[in-house]
Amino acid sequence: MLTLPSAFIDSSEQHRQVGPLPIWETATMDAATRDPVDELIAAESPHTDSVWVLGRPSLVHVAEGRVAAWADDCRDLADIPEAIRLNPLTAGDVSDSPVVWMSLPASLDELDELLGTLWRILGPDAHIVAGGRIKHMSRSMNDVAARWFNEVHASLGVRKARVLHFSSPRQRPAITGTWPRTNTVNGLTIRAHGGVFHTAGVDAGTSLLLDYLDAIAADVHSDAVDLGCGNGVISAHLARLLPQATIHATDVSWQAVDSTRLTAQANQLNIVTHWCDxxxxxxxxxxxxxVTNPPFHRGTAQDHAPTLAMLADAARVLRPGGTLWCVYNNHLPWASHVRRTIGPTRQVVRNRRYTVIRTVRR
Structure with missing residues (x-):
């Protein structure tokens, strides 16, 4: 990904000012793609000729002037021209102070890391317009932003959406810790960005799965995949136990893949990471x-489609006789699904919240 301000391109032959845009009245966003959060972000934006779009790729085609964009989710990259991609977590200093249009993440840790990063690389005139659905917003977001910026205020709600404005970077921010975070799990150093599920810890489902690590390792002859790798805790355990095997780790989230890479580096382990769908x-x-602990949501919305696609992928890449190890919430129907689509399945363990299954590829 491009990481320098020179990655900015002009979206027009001449710089046009981005200002309060009534985008619901423009041809740049048709009725099928309108989103109240996008509309409010653009309408509330101060005038500028330079915009960074973070996590809302649909706004790339609305912004005018010099535009750069980044999305943590690789599935959003199709909407971001390669020439304007910029990852703020790896960017150097910038020569100007773009206005930032961003999606408010559900995770306060992710918000803290993103705002901390922007605080470091943007100039004193920085202005951030962060939008979200009101039902997913909390006053704690203001508190996190106030660590980094003196001016924090909210817009009025419009169609169940609202934006927060952050400006006037603090000279001495109230830093509560550095990112990525570091934790120790079973003698392994785990590192994680703020947007990774459970950050540098281990959630209860993964912990239950790791209780059967020896049995999982016994199924591995040469290759294993950690599908939806998160902070890399499963990959790292497998790589430590099976130093001769090739361990792959994949995730749609750049923060997850980079966290796994950092975890592997911290423990001097060989893990092949893939930022892909x-x-x-x-x-x-x-x-x-x-091996997978699949999600049942995308962002703040519950969505089983990603898990169904992941399980279909598992069926495709497994050798005949290969095994899928999966942990999931008890109310989900994955045992019957993989029994039908992949092969014979047995329940390894079930507690009050989670089930671990082992499925053999036909």
Whole structure:
């Protein structure tokens, strides 16, 4: 990804000012793609000729002037021209102070890391317009922003959406810790960005799965995949236990993939990371084991489609006789699904909240 301000391109032959745009009245966003959060972000934006768009790729095509954009989710990259991609978490100093249009993340840790990063690389005239659905917003977001910026205020709500404005960077921010975070789990150093599920810790489902690590490792002859790798805790355990095997780790989230890379680096382990949707980088019938703790949401919305796609990918990449190890919330129907679509399935363990299953590829 491009990481320098020179990655900015002009979206027009001449710089046009971005200002309060009534984008619901323009041809740049048709009725099928209108979103009240996008509309409010653009309408509330101060005038500028330079915009960074973070996490809301649909706004790339609305912004005018010099535009750069970044999305943590690789599935959003199709809407961001490669020439304007910029990752703020790896960017150097910038020569100007763009207005930032961003999505408010559900995670306060992710918000803290993003605002801290922007505080470091933007100039004193920086202005951030962060939008979200009111039902997913909290006063704690203002508190996090106030660590980094003197001016924090909210817009009026419009169609169940609202934006927060952050400006006037503090000279001495109230830093509560550095990112990525570091934690120790079973003698392994785990590192994680703020947007990673459970940051540098281990959630209860993954912890239950790790209780059966020896059994998982016994199924691995040469290759295993951690599908939806998060902070890399599963990958790292497998790589430590199986130093001769090739361990792949994949995730749609750049923050997750980079966290896994940092975890591998901290423990001097060899893990092959892939920032991709599912297992598109893994050949057909090429691995012995797929291990996964699949999500049941995308962002703040519950969505089973990603898990169904992940399980279909697992069926594709497993060798005949290979195994899928999966942990999931008890109310979800994944055992019957993989029994039908992949092969014989048995319940390894079930507690009050989670189930671990082992499925053999036909």
């Amino acid at each position: 599912g297992l598109v980088d893994v050949p057909h019938e090429s691995v012995d084991v797929v």
